[in-house]
Amino acid sequence: MSDRSRQLYEEASKLMPGGVSSPVRAFRPYPRYISRGKGSRIFDVDGREYIDHCMAFGPLILGHAHPSVVRAVQEQAESGTLYGAPVEDEVRFAEAIVRNYPSIEMLRVVSTGTEATMHALRLARGYTGRSKVLKFEGCFHGAHDAVLVKAGSGATTHSAPNSLGVLEEVARNTLLALYNDLSSAASALDANKGEVAAIIVEPVMGNIGPVLPREGFLQGLRDLATEHGALLIFDEVITGFRLSMGGAQRLFGVTPDITTLGKIAGGGMPIGVFGASREIMEMVSPMGKVYQAGTFSGNPMSLAAGLATIKELEAQGHDGLDRKGDLLRRGLSEALRGSKVPHQVAGIGSMFQLFLSSRPVINYRDALGTDTALFDRMFLRLLDKGVYLAPSQFETNFLSTAHSEEDVRRVVDAIAEALAEVSS
Numbered sequence: 001m002s003d004r005s006r007q008l009y010e011e012a013s014k015l016m017p018g019g020v021s022s023p024v025r026a027f028r029p030y031p032r033y034i035s036r037g038k039g040s041r042i043f044d045v046d047g048r049e050y051i052d053h054c055m056a057f058g059p060l061i062l063g064h065a066h067p068s069v070v071r072a073v074q075e076q077a078e079s080g081t082l083y084g085a086p087v088e089d090e091v092r093f094a095e096a097i098v099r100n101y102p103s104i105e106m107l108r109v110v111s112t113g114t115e116a117t118m119h120a121l122r123l124a125r126g127y128t129g130r131s132k133v134l135k136f137e138g139c140f141h142g143a144h145d146a147v148l149v150k151a152g153s154g155a156t157t158h159s160a161p162n163s164l165g166v167l168e169e170v171a172r173n174t175l176l177a178l179y180n181d182l183s184s185a186a187s188a189l190d191a192n193k194g195e196v197a198a199i200i201v202e203p204v205m206g207n208i209g210p211v212l213p214r215e216g217f218l219q220g221l222r223d224l225a226t227e228h229g230a231l232l233i234f235d236e237v238i239t240g241f242r243l244s245m246g247g248a249q250r251l252f253g254v255t256p257d258i259t260t261l262g263k264i265a266g267g268g269m270p271i272g273v274f275g276a277s278r279e280i281m282e283m284v285s286p287m288g289k290v291y292q293a294g295t296f297s298g299n300p301m302s303l304a305a306g307l308a309t310i311k312e313l314e315a316q317g318h319d320g321l322d323r324k325g326d327l328l329r330r331g332l333s334e335a336l337r338g339s340k341v342p343h344q345v346a347g348i349g350s351m352f353q354l355f356l357s358s359r360p361v362i363n364y365r366d367a368l369g370t371d372t373a374l375f376d377r378m379f380l381r382l383l384d385k386g387v388y389l390a391p392s393q394f395e396t397n398f399l400s401t402a403h404s405e406e407d408v409r410r411v412v413d414a415i416a417e418a419l420a421e422v423s424s
């Protein structure tokens with residue numbers, strides 16, 4: 001068996017920190033280099049095939065290389081990739097967002113989720129004239145300074161919850177509360193009366209694995225924000241277009257002031273979106289005094305892929321996808337019923353994770369109590385069995401419309417076998 005991934009990784013390690021372009025992709029002993037993806041499958045440079053549940057960490061809700069997305073991107077590329085001038089797809093894309101998210105009357109399209117939350121927070125500060133923001137431990141909102149405080153995803157996996165280089169005076173303006181604990185949010189707001197510009201939250205946490213909001217939690221945040229004159233920001237970069245066409249806000253019936261989108265909205269191309277009421281969005285340049293700009297903002301390639309994805313999803317609906325998620329979670333629960341390994345099957349819709357823990361994970365602190373060493377062994381064993389999960393306990397796995405029920409059954413069996421093998 002050739003080992004081209006290992007060779008490439010050795011070369012890459014001399015050229016890039018950790019051999020990767022984003023830390024979440026690094027794992028020991030070496031990451032697999034992918035040469036191709038189609039539907040639910042990816043293929044590595046050594047010719048191995050995997051059922052993929054990482055799905056690029058969320059964007060690929062239609063699977064790899066979906067024909068209508070490929071066609072849209074090809075057609076756009078042949079007409080040029082970027083003009084630095086507006087295009088019709090921009091208007092159609094904005095219509096598609098507004099049609100699906102009643103909380104959004106106007107929006108701006110940027111290039112990443114990180115940019116979207118950075119601008120959403122700046123906008124909230126500009127609009128309210130206040131400095132502080134409240135975030136929740138374990139929620140990840142991208143890799144910019146204001147939100148790199150007890151962030152999830154790679155910032156937890158790689159034990160760097162607070163990055164060097166984030167200024168003390170910046171971090172001081174980021175208040176923390178516990179997810180699913182309204183009283184912790186209320187205390188933080190009370191202690192900083194009249195100073196909090198925004199509460200930012202993942203309505204369903206996705207970046208320490210999927211964690212659902214308890215009954216009343218999101219509505220409670222809505223009420224607290226209103227009471228304190230702060231804006232409520234739902235970071236739906238993962239949940240937007242995944243939990244429903246209208247994201248978590250439609251599913252749970254709670255309306256934020258500002259929404260950020262990304263991942264699926266770009267159909268596998270780079271994108272970020274922030275949107276809100278007309279009144280709030282009119283603060284943004286060139287209408288208002290909150291600045292935002294970007295060479296690649298609203299770029300035609302991302303708009304083409306995003307529009308193709310949204311149209312396909314609007315036609316298909318989420319029922320089939322959610323049903324496969326239920327099948328997978330139910331299957332896992334049954335397959336692991338007799339297991340001696342403490343575990344929790346978690347998720348919603350097409351999001352899932354197996355937490356290796358004896359108690360339910362309802363916040364960041366619970367997630368830190370999981371058996372990550374065992375998870376890592378299970379993850380590697382699953383690679384040998386042709387299943388590619390997201391490479392950390394602190395991530396969410398995703399289903400796409402391209403996954404079949406047969407894929408789901410194979411994955412359930414593989415996870416049960418792998419866990420038994422690595423824990424004995």
Ligand SMILES: *Cc1c(COP(=O)(O)O)cnc(C)c1O
Pocket residue numbers: 111112113114115117140141142143202206207235236237238262263271272
């Ligand atoms: C992925 C993610 C981001 C960052 O998006 P990028 O496109 O990676 O910059 C922000 N918020 C949430 C909830 C995310 O999952």
